[in-house]
Amino acid sequence: MAKQKATSRAAAKTAVKKKWAGLRGAAKPSSRKTIKSKGRVSAAKPKTASKTAAKARPKQRIAISHHREEDFKADGLRAYAKYRDLGIADATHGLAQAHVIRLIGPCNPAEVSKLHYHDVEFQMVYVLKGWVKTYMEGQGETLMKEGSAWTQPPRIKHLIMDYSDDVELLEVILPAEFKTVELAS
Numbered sequence: 001m002a003k004q005k006a007t008s009r010a011a012a013k014t015a016v017k018k019k020w021a022g023l024r025g026a027a028k029p030s031s032r033k034t035i036k037s038k039g040r041v042s043a044a045k046p047k048t049a050s051k052t053a054a055k056a057r058p059k060q061r062i063a064i065s066h067h068r069e070e071d072f073k074a075d076g077l078r079a080y081a082k083y084r085d086l087g088i089a090d091a092t093h094g095l096a097q098a099h100v101i102r103l104i105g106p107c108n109p110a111e112v113s114k115l116h117y118h119d120v121e122f123q124m125v126y127v128l129k130g131w132v133k134t135y136m137e138g139q140g141e142t143l144m145k146e147g148s149a150w151t152q153p154p155r156i157k158h159l160i161m162d163y164s165d166d167v168e169l170l171e172v173i174l175p176a177e178f179k180t181v182e183l184a185s
Contacts, residue, residue, distance in 0.1 A: 063091035072102055077180060080104050080111055089176035097176035100128065105165030115159050115183045122174040123152040130167030135159050157183065 065071075065086040076083035082102045089097040103112075126149040133143050134150075137157040144150065152158060 057095065058093045060093070060095070061091045063087035072100075076101070078103075080108065088172075092176070094176040096122075096172060096174045098170065098172045101169045101171055103132070103160070103163045103167045103169070105163070105167075107160075107162050109162065112160050112163075115157055117155045117157050117181055117183070118152070118173070119179040119181065120152075120154055120173050120175070122154075122172070124172045125150055125152070126170040128168040128170055130164035132163040132167050132169065133161040135161055 063086065065084075067084075071084045072082040073084075074082050076099070078101075080103060082104065084100040084102075086098040086100070125144075127144050127146050129146055131143060131145045133141060135141050135158060136150075136152065141161065142150070
């Protein structure tokens, strides 16, 4: 019996070799797709020195920020908020900024609920504590709670409708310097 299994294995190996040898010259099945490696170097024209220099950014450095109550300042974009800068703008030479925002309660919709947009490339907000109710063009009203996150596409019209007295948000924006445009109601 053992000899029969050995013969069967040998026969199976031979059959597999024949099958693969026969497929070498045949066309590939249509279900297979050729995938180009992302690691290959293209034969594109070399960039000119001016284009390379324009895209080169200063070397980024490490930014470490530890929680300290005295770092929350009322010197940011909104009068009803305190900001804790995380040092990202300096460390990235203006590529990005990140800060923790504490909205000061209670919410006053007459002051807070103003339709506006930011001239940014990227904006992401994460709710660290509490909740915030927002309106975003194309999305409508959304209640964001602790652990919720959202992105706001460039120049999307939005506003804050309401928030809890203890709300804290982490906001990341590219670039660090940007323009905010308040729209007429």
